[in-house]
Amino acid sequence: MDKNLLGYKGVKPVFMIVGFLTLVQSLSIILLAKWLAEAVSALFAGGALKEQWGTALLFLLAFLVRQACGTLMSRVAYRFAEATGSSLRREMMDKLFALGPRGVADKGTGNLVTLSLEGVTKFRNYLELIIPRMVGMGITPWLLLLYIYTLDVRSGVILTVTMPIIVVFMILIGTTAQKHMDRQLASYRTLANHFVDSLRGLETLKFLGRSKDHIKSIAEVSDRYRSATMKTLRVAFLSSFALDFFTMLSVATVAVSLGLRLVNENMTLVTALTVLILAPEYFLPVRLVGADFHATLDGKEAGAAMKELTERKTETAVLLGEEPAAVRAAGAGAAAAEEAAGSKAKPPGGASKTAAPPAGGSALPADYRWSASSRLELRGVGVAHETDGPASLAGVSLSFAGTGRIGIIGESGAGKSTLIDVLGGFLHPSGGEAVLDGRRLSGLTDDAWRRQVSYIPQRPYLFSGTLAENVAFYEPDASREAVTRALAGAGLASLAASLPAGLDEPIGSGGRALSGGQAQRVALARALLNPRPVLLLDEPTAHLDIETEYELKETLLPLFQGKLVFLATHRLHWMQDMDVIVVMEGGSVAETGSHEELLVRRGAYYRLIQSQREGMH
Structure with missing residues (x-):
């Protein structure tokens, strides 16, 4: 049984209900065996059939009680499995959004998609089966064994001795099966990630003439998965055969012992029949656990993987204190002056070196909204992923107010994506603080802030579904009119009109393939459908050709109006359209200012332009 099983919400009442039903079911098994043996022995002794109606009806009643208990147990386990699976999926999705792309980069897109879709289904199946099976194995055999001891001690001893042998054998084969299943699951994850990466890079592979060569790579990964699956199945079949063999051998031993004593008239027929009927029932729970162990092992592994993901440590922003009213007023005045001057970002004079102890409670009100009068400051923010390792960000101090377009540039490894x-609230700083509308926070990893932010990554993922479903991914209840407006705003109206099924045309895996530029426009349409005041774009055009990039740029720039936009890129032609440019070097802010201001300074920004020779003036 999974060690995490008892940690799920509502599992203890389920165990209590299933335990009670199992107890009733076990007693009904004893009674039906007793009454069936009495009826058969009476008929064997020459009794009339009509005289056995009472015993037969009691047997039928016990049989119906047994079936009813089994049905109720299945329903209770099914409802719990459905509720727990849905809850775990929500927790996993919330955790994915909280961790952000950097926090789950080691999992792989294909693995995460497979886990959230197929993994939850397998986990539900595991819960639905494992709870009744484990409770049944813990109650039914011992009650039956106790009753058999009251009837015949010798048969009880035989059953007592053989049960541990079967359990030990199950453990040994189960350990082997676990190893093979781990290999199969690892191979499946590799196949899922490899297949998704291949689909997403198919256009590039075709352009380079390497698409056919890539077939061999996919075939090799698929063959490894096939081999791992066949090994797991062989162990599963061997386990089932061995379990049935030892069970039948034990029951046969009991039957032979009973038969010999019946011949020697050392036992009554009713006792022998009762023991013989109960012997297979004694082993049945163990057989069911052994049979379902392999059927639910992948569900157990999926549940463990989802649990590991949901339990990943995430630091939540805490409130460090409130800015004094005078400081807030000065900040608001500075922000107004910046806005009048056409600048939306500046490095403050200095960063806070020490922070007040956490005040506790939520960092931001649940109904927090970013507005044109809002202000955000980063003071001495640093990020170090390892204690003794180099810092990805060091002493970053910036200020942003209201709306505007902020360009973040720098060479690879300069800290653009980390910033x-x-x-975006995906990463909690290792040091420094953020000041949001007068509230001093340890970081921006707060749900209220994340609800203000839309994020467009470098390579947006298209799910297997219709065009409308992909656009409405964050707003599944959106009307078709709203989806149509979002598509038009993202420049996809002509694409939607050209598709045979329009908005209902399948795209993504198994559907119509979209170009890189079209996929980015779908991601943009998602952001438009759920309008949030802060927009983050992390290298959104890094994988696009220059013609497609300029087309996308013409669509994006008008949509930046009225938002606070952060655009991290290494394509410097975007910077002429930014209100403020933040130049990153080695994890620090080298300089900030407008395009014209930075050209005049001839500093880090000017050197980047000279190195890329983009001919900007």
């Missing part, structure tokens, strides 16, 4: 993760 985007901090601003």
Whole structure:
């Protein structure tokens, strides 16, 4: 049994209900065996059939009680499995959004999609089967064995001795099966990630003429998965055969012992029949556990993987204190001056070196909203992923107010993506603080802030579904009119009109393939359908050709109006359209200012332009 099983919400009442039903079912098994043996022995002794109606009806009643208890147990386990599976999926999705792309990069897109879709279904099946099976194995055999001892001690001893042998053998084969299942699951995850990456890069592979060569790579990964699956199945079949063999051998031993004593007239027929009927029932719970162990092992592994993901440590922003009214007023005045000057970001004079102890409670009100009068400051923010390792960000101090377009540039490894993760609330800083509308926070990893943010990654994922479903992924209840407006705003109206099924055309895996630019526009349509005041774009055009990028740029720029936009890119032609440019070097802010201001300074920004020779003036 999974060690995490008892930690799920509502599992203890389920165990109590299933335990009570199992107890009633076990007693009904004893009674039906007793009454069936009495009826058969009476008929064997020459009694009239009509005289056995009472015993037969009692047997039928016990049989119906047994079936009713089994049905009720299945329903209770099914409802619990459905509720727990749905809850775990929600927890996993919430955790994925909380961790952000950096926090789950080690899992792989294909693995996460497979886990959230197929993994939850397998986990539900595991819960539905394992709870009745484990409770049954813990109650039924011992009650039956106790009753058999009251009837015939010798048969009880035989059953007592053979049960541990079967259990030990199950453990040995189960351990082997676990190893093979781990290999199969690892191979399946590799196949899922490899297949998704291949689909997403198919256009590039075709362009380079390597698509046919890639077939061999997919075939090799698929063959490894096939081999792992066949090994697991062989162990499963061997386990079932061995379990049935030892069970039949034990029952046969009991039957032979009973038969010999019946011949020697050392036992009554009714006792022998009762013991013989109960012997297979004694082993049945163990057989069911052994049979379902392999059927639910992948569900157990999926549940463990989802549990590991949901229990990943995430730091939540805490409230460090409130800015004094005078400081807030000065900040608001500075923000107004910046806005009048056409600048929306500046490095503050200095960062807070020490922070007040956490005040406790939520960092932001649940109904917090970013508005044109809002202000955000980063003070001495640093990010170090390892204690003794190099810092990805060091002493970053910036200020943003209201709306505007903020360009974040720098060479690879300069800290652009890390800064985007901090601003999006995906990553909690290792040091420094954020000040949001006068509230001093340890970071921006707060649900209220994340609800203000839309994020467009470098390679948005298209799910297997219709065009409308992909656009409405974050707003599944959106009307078709709203989806149509979002598609038009993202420049996809002509694409939707050209598709045979329109908005209902399947895209993503198994559907119509979209180009990189079209996929980015779908991601943009998602953001438009759920309008949030803060928009983050992390290298959104890094994988696009220059013609597609300029087309997408013409669509994006008008949509930036009225939002606070952070655009991290290494394509410098975007910077002429930014209100403020933040130049990153080695995890620190090298300089900030407008395009014209930074050109005049001839600093880090000017050197980037010279190195890329983009001919900007």
